Amino acid sequence: MKPILIDFPEEFYTERLFIRKSMPGDGKAVYEAIHASLKELKPWMPWAHKEQSEEEIEANIREAHAKFLTREDLRLHIFNKDTGEFIASSGLHRINWNIPKFEIGYWIDTRYSGKGYMTEAVTGITDFAFTDLKARRLEIRCDYKNSKSRAIPEKLGYSLEGILKNEGISADGKDIRDTCIYAKY
Incomplete structure (x- = not known):
């Protein structure tokens, strides 16, 4: 079966979060989150x-939206369920539909860091991937040096x-780094 023919929900909820595909128009909120979080994002991204610019970010989001529709990459945006505020970006990347297998990536707006949102989001995305995407x-x-990022799979039972x-x-291109690979199956 061609991946473009695979149907699955494009949004889901966790206790505190609304998680959905990236959509045209998300650029302003993502732009603001990136700029509020640059100090924390630069060491890793x-x-x-x-x-x-906000326009470049909007263009990138529209490209991600198109890739979601063609099932090439599944970028997901994470919002506070009660307030609608953008909290984080995640997704299922490096997809192999023949297995199927996915890699979860994520970053959070620093203003929401330390409140368990990303752990909750990754839990929801993990459940979504196993249940809806099989x-x-x-x-x-x-x-290896990103202890905050490593804490999430460790907390969620990834091995x-x-x-490597x-x-x-x-991220700054100056040093060679080691990469941790966590997996769940």
């Missing part, structure tokens, strides 16, 4: 080192399958 494998890959030595480059 290469894209945080490039100055982006995933056989989920991965979370992160920089640390390995640490000298596998990545730091």
Whole structure:
């Protein structure tokens, strides 16, 4: 079956969160979240080192929306269920529909960090992937030095399958880094 023919929900809820595909018009909220969080994002996200306008971010979101529709990549935006405020971005990436397997990536608006939102979101996305997408494998890959990012899969029962030595480059492009691979199946 062609991935574009696979039907599944495009939104779901957790206790405090509304999680849905990225949509045209999300650019302003994402732009504001990125700019409020640049200090915390720069050590881990290469894209945080490039100055982006609100228009560029909106264009990127529209491209992500198109990829969601074609099932190439499933970017998800996370909102507070009660207030509608944008909290974080996540998604299911590096998809292999033949297995099916996915990699979960994530970042959070610093103003909402430390409140358990990302752990709750990743729990919801994990459940969504196994239940609705029939995933056989989920991965979370992160920089060995990113203790906050590593804490989430560790808290959620993902297994640390390995640490790839000298596998990545730091977000600023200056250092060689190790990458942790966590998995659940």
